[in-house]
Amino acid sequence: MQKMVEEFNIMKHSLVPEHIRLTEEEKKTLLSEHNLRLNQLPMILLSDSAIQHLKAEVGDIIKIIRESHTTKKQDFYRVVVHG
Numbered sequence: 001m002q003k004m005v006e007e008f009n010i011m012k013h014s015l016v017p018e019h020i021r022l023t024e025e026e027k028k029t030l031l032s033e034h035n036l037r038l039n040q041l042p043m044i045l046l047s048d049s050a051i052q053h054l055k056a057e058v059g060d061i062i063k064i065i066r067e068s069h070t071t072k073k074q075d076f077y078r079v080v081v082h083g
Contacts, residue, residue, distance in 0.1 A: 009053070011050060011053050016050060017064050017065055017066040017067070018064070018065040019050045019051075019053075019054060019062055019063070019064055020062065020063040020064075020065070021054050021056050021060050021061075021062055021063075022060070022061045022062070022063055026061075027060075027061045030061065030077065038059065038061075038079055039079075041061065041077055041078060041079040042076075042077070042078050042079070043078060043079055043080075043081045044062055044078035044079070044080055044081070045080075045081060045082075045083035046058060046080055046081065046082055046083055047083055050062075051080055056080045057080065058080050058081060058082055059079065059080065060079070060080045061077055061078070061079055061080075062077070062078045062079075062080060063075055063076070063077055064076040064077070064078065
């Protein structure tokens with residue numbers, strides 16, 4: 001008799017903020033609007049559970065939307081790196 005094991009989806013956990021992988025066009029727009037280079041963004045590891053769930057690749061930019069007590073929601077950006 002085989003047990004069915006349900007895979008845990010980290011993205012549905014109440015403490016994990018929403019993660020969105022930006023398209024190439026969104027990535028170019030973000031970097032251009034803020035006059036940034038990719039290496040100036042904070043990093044997030046490819047081995048991060050949320051990043052693995054998104055099937056992101058090194059060099060992708062991830063938009064993280066967090067709840068805030070003062071502004072309701074706040075956007076943060078991270079670039080995916082090896083690790």
